[in-house]
Amino acid sequence: MLRLSCPICGTRDETEFVYGGDASVKRPALSVPDTYLWLEFVFYRDNMRGRHLEYWQHVQGCRQWLVLERDTATHEHGDCRLASETEA
Amino acid sequence: MSERYSLLSLLSRGLGGNVGWTRVWREPAPKPAYDVVIVGGGGHGLATAYYLAKEHGVRNVAVLEKGWLGGGNTGRNTTVIRSNYMMPGNTKFYERSVRLWENLSQDLNFNVMFSQRGQFNLCHSIAQLDAARRRGNVMRANGIDAELFDREEVRKRLPYLDYSENARFPIIGAQFQGRAGTARHDAMAWGFARAADRLGVDIIQQCEVTGLLREHGRIVGVETTRGGIRAGKVGLAVAGHTSRLASMAGLRLPIESHLLQGFVTESLKPLVDTVISFGAAHFYISQSDKGSLVFGGDLDGYNSYAQRGGLPIIEHTLASAKALMPCISRLRMLRHWAGVMDMSMDGSPFITKTPVDGLYLNGGWCYGGFKATPASGWCFAWTIANDRPHEDNALFTLDRFRNGRQIDEKGAGPVPYAQ
Numbered sequence: 001m002l003r004l005s006c007p008i009c010g011t012r013d014e015t016e017f018v019y020g021g022d023a024s025v026k027r028p029a030l031s032v033p034d035t036y037l038w039l040e041f042v043f044y045r046d047n048m049r050g051r052h053l054e055y056w057q058h059v060q061g062c063r064q065w066l067v068l069e070r071d072t073a074t075h076e077h078g079d080c081r082l083a084s085e086t087e088a
Numbered sequence: 089m090s091e092r093y094s095l096l097s098l099l100s101r102g103l104g105g106n107v108g109w110t111r112v113w114r115e116p117a118p119k120p121a122y123d124v125v126i127v128g129g130g131g132h133g134l135a136t137a138y139y140l141a142k143e144h145g146v147r148n149v150a151v152l153e154k155g156w157l158g159g160g161n162t163g164r165n166t167t168v169i170r171s172n173y174m175m176p177g178n179t180k181f182y183e184r185s186v187r188l189w190e191n192l193s194q195d196l197n198f199n200v201m202f203s204q205r206g207q208f209n210l211c212h213s214i215a216q217l218d219a220a221r222r223r224g225n226v227m228r229a230n231g232i233d234a235e236l237f238d239r240e241e242v243r244k245r246l247p248y249l250d251y252s253e254n255a256r257f258p259i260i261g262a263q264f265q266g267r268a269g270t271a272r273h274d275a276m277a278w279g280f281a282r283a284a285d286r287l288g289v290d291i292i293q294q295c296e297v298t299g300l301l302r303e304h305g306r307i308v309g310v311e312t313t314r315g316g317i318r319a320g321k322v323g324l325a326v327a328g329h330t331s332r333l334a335s336m337a338g339l340r341l342p343i344e345s346h347l348l349q350g351f352v353t354e355s356l357k358p359l360v361d362t363v364i365s366f367g368a369a370h371f372y373i374s375q376s377d378k379g380s381l382v383f384g385g386d387l388d389g390y391n392s393y394a395q396r397g398g399l400p401i402i403e404h405t406l407a408s409a410k411a412l413m414p415c416i417s418r419l420r421m422l423r424h425w426a427g428v429m430d431m432s433m434d435g436s437p438f439i440t441k442t443p444v445d446g447l448y449l450n451g452g453w454c455y456g457g458f459k460a461t462p463a464s465g466w467c468f469a470w471t472i473a474n475d476r477p478h479e480d481n482a483l484f485t486l487d488r489f490r491n492g493r494q495i496d497e498k499g500a501g502p503v504p505y506a507q
Contacts, residue, residue, distance in 0.1 A: 001399045002390075015400050019390045021504075022344075042502050043342035043433045043489045047331035049393045072345070073393045 004068060005080045009061040020055030022046070023067045023083070049073050055083060090282055093197055112278065113285035118292050118317050122150045124472060125310055125319035127297050127333060129153025130162040131273075132450055132457065133325035134280035134291070135465020136472070138196075141287035143466070144473035149289045150319075151281075152312060154296035158277030161328055164395070164427030165458040166350045166384040168363050168374065170207050170268035172234065174226045177483030177495045178436060182456075183232050184480050185463030186267060192462060198279030200271050201377065207268035207363040208237075208246065210412075212257040216367055220263035227265070235264045246364065250414050257368035257411065268363060270374050273458060280465070300336045300447070307337060307446035323448040323472050325464075328428035329393070330438075330451035337444045342433040342489050343452055344504035347388040347426040349397035351405060353419045355379030364412070371408035380422060383409055387505050388426070397426035429454055431504035434494035439467050439481040448472050449486070 002014035022045055028037045052072045057065050067086045070077035090112045091097065101109060124140060126133045129151045140146040153159075169189055171182035193199050211217040217236075224234035242262045243251055249259060281291055292314070299311035301318065309318035324333050331343050356379055365372040370386035385405035388398050402424060410417045432438065432452035437460065442449050450468045453460065467481035477484070488494055494502075 013400075014398070022391070039490055040340075044340050045331070045342070045344050045504075046335075046340065047344050047391065049329075049332055049345070052391055054391065070390075072391050075392065075394055075396070 002075065002077065004056060004066070004077070006058050006061055006064070006066065007080060007082055008064060009058060012058070012061060016058060016060040017056040017066075018059050020057055020065065023053040023055045090286060112282045113291055116290045116292065118150060118152075118295065118312070118314055119290065121309070121318040122290070123148040123320045124323065125149070125317055125321075126151045126323045126325055127310065128160075128325035128327075129157045129281075129291060129293060130160050130325065130327075131158065131277050131280060131461035132327065132453075132464045132468070133323075134277060134284055135461050136323060136325055136450065136468045137289040137291075137465075138280050138284040138287065139466045139469035140473060141284060141289055144469060146469075146473055147288040149284075150317065151284070151289060151291045152295045152297055152310065152317070153291070153293045154313075156293055157281050157291065158274055161427040161429070161453075161457055162273055162277045162461075164350065164425050165273055166372070166374070166382050167270045167273050167458060168207065168268070168372065168384070169202070169271055169459040170265055170363075171232055171459075172207070172209065172223060172227060172263065172265050172268070173497060174223045175436075175495050175497050178497060179226065179230045179232070181463055181467070181480045181484075182460065183230065184466065185460050188462035188466060189271065189459075190267075192276070192279070196279035196283040198275065198282055200275045200279050202269060202271040204267050204269040205362045205374075206264060206266045207365065208242065208262040208264050209365045210242070210259050210367040211261045211263070212259060212367045214260070217261045220261070224263050233265055233267050235266070237262045237264055246362070248359065248415055249364075249412055255411070257366075270363065270376075272377075276461060297333065297336075302337075305445060307444055319446075321446055321448060321472055323450060323468060325450040325468065327430040327451045327453045327457055330430045330449070334442075334449065337442070337447055339442060339444065341452075341486070343430045344391050345393055345428050346390070346431045346504065347392045347394065347397055348429050348455065349385045349388070349401050349405065349424055349426045351383040351385065351402070351424045352376065352380040352422050353383075353416070354422050356381070356419065366408055366412050368411075369404070369408045371405055371412070373409065373412070381416065381419065387429070387431070393428050395426055395428055397424055429457075433489065433502045433504055434496045435498055435500070436495035437464070437484050438486055439464060439471060439484045440477060440486055441471065441475070442486065
């Protein structure tokens with residue numbers, strides 16, 4: 001069981017959250033016509049072994065989207081911040 | 089070379105106290121160069137080497153394994169074999185696999201314990217039954233056996249499921265494939281290893297690939313913990329870690345690595361003589377020859393390379409088991425484990441050349457790598473030997489995403505958890 005530190009609600013079980021995938025993936029601007037960038041955005045991932053920035057949503061708490069830094073090889077996790085702050 | 093097994097050899101050794109069995113494969117030091125190097129000594133890599141040697145006469149082949157044979161996902165699955173696939177690209181491929189399984193013990197001269205005990209896919213709604221009927225029709229049109237059972241027939245055949253008024257997901261029918269079944273996963277890896285070794289393939293364990301050798305843009309070998317090994321062609325069969333190996337060649341893939349868990353209970357007398365898939369959650373059950381019930385569950389849900397499953401999925405899986413078969417609620421669990429899956433973005437695999445010359449890719453097996461092993465090796469060997477895909481793996485390309493030709497069996501869109 002992962003125990004994530006929500007900056008608003010405190011430390012809670014992973015079952016209160018849903019996973020939102022790789023947070024380093026950025027959607028191209030809607031005006032970008034290059035289909036290659038869209039292909040990369042929709043399908044392709046670095047799939048890192050080790051440090052991974054990822055989205056979680058605290059659906060059974062404050063409902064905020066969070067960005068968590070977690071190691072995909074050990075499940076150790078560090079910084080957990082509001083996505084709205086990291087991506088402002 | 090390992091001896092050929094026969095009834096006579098088994099009887100004489102058995103009656104003689106089982107002494108004098110010889111080693112089943114050699115333990116060679118890596119040669120400086122091979123025609124083909126296969127990275128990954130699981131079922132897929134070993135099968136590829138075997139079919140390269142047997143079908144294509146390519147015998148100067150090495151299989152490199154960082155740990156021990158079959159120690160990755162080959163040893164971490166739930167051993168189910170079936171070919172109930174509907175999408176062009178999948179249907180014939182998986183049926184080829186079942187047909188290879190049907191003769192695999194004879195072909196390898198090694199008992200892989202393939203038992204065609206059939207598989208039920210339970211349906212819990214009219215829509216699900218309609219979808220099963222459609223799937224069955226596609227299978228039958230492709231020459232694959234499929235039957236559709238109503239609730240009464242399922243109840244007659246599987247009387248121990250929950251048919252009560254209180255059932256959370258009432259069973260209204262099932263699709264049945266009688267030729268589906270289970271096999272012994274280790275035996276498959278050992279059988280392929282032994283048969284490949286007999287044909288001259290070098291199987292090199294404790295040899296981790298740390299980089300790819302590249303000259304003029306072409307892959308010409310691998311760097312390993314046991315030195316550099318040159319190769320005419322390099323094939324990757326390292327599902328779970330495909331992204332890492334491919335990144336050594338500068339490739340980025342439509343794959344995420346996720347954990348999938350399996351479970352066994354303590355042994356009990358024969359109860360489940362088939363394979364049963366719950367239709368309401370990702371859960372299925374069979375019984376091993378040792379008597380343990382084997383459960384398959386869902387993904388843990390977040391990227392991981394840890395080979396270590398989390399508790400929420402254990403609870404989910406056991407809740408599903410109890411919903412389906414209340415009679416096993418007091419059974420104790422013996423073990424659980426997690427494998428690292430290549431989850432591709434449409435749920436279908438890759439057996440293909442890559443954009444990098446000399447590099448061939450086999451991966452993206454999602455939930456279904458074990459059943460595919462013989463056909464995967466057969467098609468990958470064909471692709472490597474002929475430098476182009478066979479008809480049966482022609483659609484398992486990397487550029488299908490670019491072309492809008494995903495093989496999305498589940499119709500789920502671009503997610504790394506599709507069937």
